[in-house]
Amino acid sequence: MSTCLVLALPYHADPSRYFSRVVHAPGAVLLDAGRPTAQRGRYDLLSAWPLAELSPTPDETANAFLQRLRQSLSALGEAEAPGENPLPFVGGLIGYLGYDFGRRLEKLPAQAIDDLNLADAHFGLYAWALITDHQQQCSQLIFHPSLALAERQRLAALFTAAEVPVTQPFKLLGRFHADITQADYQRGFARIQAYIQAGDCYQVNFAQRFRARYQGSPWTAYQALRAACPTPFSGYQTLPGGGAIISLSPERFLRISKGQVETRPIKGTRPRHADPEQDQAQANALLESNKDRAENLMIVDLLRNDLGRSCRVGSVKVPELFALESYPNVHHLVSAVTGELSADKDALDLLAGSFPGGSITGAPKIRAMQIIDELEPTRRALYCGSLLYLDVRGEMDSSIAIRSLLAKEGQISCWGGGGIVADSNAEAEYQESITKVKVLLDTLEQFCD
Numbered sequence: 125m126s127t128c129l130v131l132a133l134p135y136h137a138d139p140s141r142y143f144s145r146v147v148h149a150p151g152a153v154l155l156d157a158g159r160p161t162a163q164r165g166r167y168d169l170l171s172a173w174p175l176a177e178l179s180p181t182p183d184e185t186a187n188a189f190l191q192r193l194r195q196s197l198s199a200l201g202e203a204e205a206p207g208e209n210p211l212p213f214v215g216g217l218i219g220y221l222g223y224d225f226g227r228r229l230e231k232l233p234a235q236a237i238d239d240l241n242l243a244d245a246h247f248g249l250y251a252w253a254l255i256t257d258h259q260q261q262c263s264q265l266i267f268h269p270s271l272a273l274a275e276r277q278r279l280a281a282l283f284t285a286a287e288v289p290v291t292q293p294f295k296l297l298g299r300f301h302a303d304i305t306q307a308d309y310q311r312g313f314a315r316i317q318a319y320i321q322a323g324d325c326y327q328v329n330f331a332q333r334f335r336a337r338y339q340g341s342p343w344t345a346y347q348a349l350r351a352a353c354p355t356p357f358s359g360y361q362t363l364p365g366g367g368a369i370i371s372l373s374p375e376r377f378l379r380i381s382k383g384q385v386e387t388r389p390i391k392g393t394r395p396r397h398a399d400p401e402q403d404q405a406q407a408n409a410l411l412e413s414n415k416d417r418a419e420n421l422m423i424v425d426l427l428r429n430d431l432g433r434s435c436r437v438g439s440v441k442v443p444e445l446f447a448l449e450s451y452p453n454v455h456h457l458v459s460a461v462t463g464e465l466s467a468d469k470d471a472l473d474l475l476a477g478s479f480p481g482g483s484i485t486g487a488p489k490i491r492a493m494q495i496i497d498e499l500e501p502t503r504r505a506l507y508c509g510s511l512l513y514l515d516v517r518g519e520m521d522s523s524i525a526i527r528s529l530l531a532k533e534g535q536i537s538c539w540g541g542g543g544i545v546a547d548s549n550a551e552a553e554y555q556e557s558i559t560k561v562k563v564l565l566d567t568l569e570q571f572c573d
Contacts, residue, residue: 126269127206128214131280133263135256139168140347142254142263143360144289145282146172147343151248152362153218155513155521158354158372159258164449165356167212168256169513174248175200177364178219186228189245190472193217196249197516203268204517211255212381215268216515219247220361220369220525223504226480230490236497240530240537242505246364252279268516292341294348296572300334300538300565303501306554312499313550319495320546327422328486328495331541332557333502334565342368342531345568349529352567353452357523359511367532369506372564374451375458375524377481377510380471383518385435385463388444389423389483390524391543392416392457395559396450407448407455417446419543420457426482426489427461433477435463453563471520475512481524484508486543506530507539527564538564 136142137160146152149172157165176196180189197216205211225244226232251268252275265283267276304312309332316328338345346360349372357373376388394410397403410416424442431440444460465474485508486492496504507530512522529538540561542553 125202125204128203128211128269129267129276130206130209131265131267133254133265133283135261135263137258139170139256141287142283143170144343145287146170147362149173151177153248154360155218155511156350156358156360157258158350158356158358161354162356166257166259168258169213169218169253171218171248171250171253174250176249177246178249179243179246180225180228184228186225186476189228190476193247193472193514194470197514200249200251200268200516201270202516210257211264211266212519212521213253213255213513213515214266214517215251215253216249216513217247218250218513219245220506220509220511221245221475221479222506222509223480225509226493229476229479230493232493233497236500236503238503240503240505240532242530242532252276254283292344294340294342294344294571295338296536296568297337297339299569299572300336303333303335309554309557310550313544313548313553315499316495316544317546320544325491325495326487327419327543327545328492329484329508329541329543330496330553331500331504331507331539334538334540334561336536336568337534338531338536339534342370342536345531345536345571346370348571349564349567353527353563355451355527357511359523361511363532367530369511369528369530371511371523371525371528373511373523373526373528374449374456375483375526377512377522377524378474378478378520379522380465380474380518380520383465385431385465385474387427387431387461387478387481388458389420389427389461389481390449390456390458391420391423391483393542393556393560394455396453396455407450410455410457411446411448415545415547416457419545420446420459422487422545423483423543424459424461426487427478430478430482431461431463431474434466434469434474436466439464454560471514471518479510480508481510484524484526484541504539505537527561529564536568
């Protein structure tokens with residue numbers, strides 16, 4: 125098998141130093157660990173100028189599209205990392221699955237309006253990447269063996285040239301506004317409670333959308349958001365035709381490394397407090413909350429079932445339950461579910477059997493998705509989908525696209541939501557849906573005239 129070529133570069137904890145050189149290139153994409161402030165992520169991964177770009181056609185099934193992704197990986201060809209270099213990616217696919225890709229996997233109603241017109245999925249096939257390993261404190265350009273010498277030389281020159289930082293302007297043309305009123309939210313909440321009482325479901329993730337008009341560079345917006353809310357599964361992806369996906373997600377969806385599978389669902393949230401004692405009290409209240417633990421456990425059970433479709437029988441385990449993770453604006457309750465990929469399954473089988481993530485749908489999943497479509501007036505587009513990479517070895521990591529924004533056609537959209545269960549409180553859930561994204565909205569509203 126052919127080995128990737130690697131060029132060492134100066135280490136930078138913030139990937140903006142390198143990504144700013146390619147942000148305006150076709151297919152520019154950054155998966156960002158949020159360093160140096162966020163500490164849980166290990167790698168940043170960026171690339172641009174994909175060899176091919178893939179989105180599903182209007183009537184293409186999920187399985188047909190996933191098969192095209194497999195074929196593109198096969199066409200790129202096998203490769204391995206040199207020696208003991210623990211590269212997470214050696215060439216392959218980077219992109220997103222929107223929440224509404226789930227409509228190609230399951231039969232769902234079509235009541236919610238698709239007013240943002242975002243492709244259900246979009247991937248680039250990349251033969252090079254710039255990877256920063258924060259554990260080993262090194263940055264490296266990696267080239268798939270198939271990449272032409274002239275292109276390797278061009279990229280090497282680009283990333284070793286003297287840096288000329290240029291800040292592009294960005295401004296909001298008004299403050300964010302919610303698409304629904306608090307009364308609308310409470311009506312939706314009451315409907316979910318009725319479904320739960322009728323035994324129709326146990327939990328439904330219910331979200332609201334906030335929007336504003338903007339001008340200028342979404343990359344400038346991303347950098348401001350990253351400074352305010354660094355998270356280990358952040359990402360920035362330029363869109364064909366302009367605009368960008370901006371994600372400040374704290375949540376892993378699915379990771380595969382050497383056949384070992386992990387998912388880390390978040391369920392349970394409390395706002396941070398400036399006073400250390402009150403902040404600790406909030407964290408303790410979350411850890412001791414029977415409601416939040418029950419909500420988390422429901423999703424762990426759902427994900428054990430999802431992973432079981434593609435993992436070796438008996439291999440699915442729950443090594444971590446109800447762990448506390450703290451971010452600039454919120455505390456979260458997080459669990460881990462692991463497994464071993466079956467010999468006859470691959471990463472795309474695992475995605476097909478698990479998408480969208482149970483932590484942002486509810487339980488049972490299909491019924492929860494039907495209720496979401498009934499009660500949320502517009503489709504979620506990117507929100508609660510996934511940003512991910514999948515390389516030619518089958519190595520994959522992916523996020524749940526929460527705390528995420530879509531900048532498209534002069535409008536920037538952001539969503540906040542949470543899981544509704546039998547003992548949820550309407551006022552508290554409404555406030556939580558705002559608390560989760562308040563730091564994002566407040567940060568961008570500083571760019572208002």
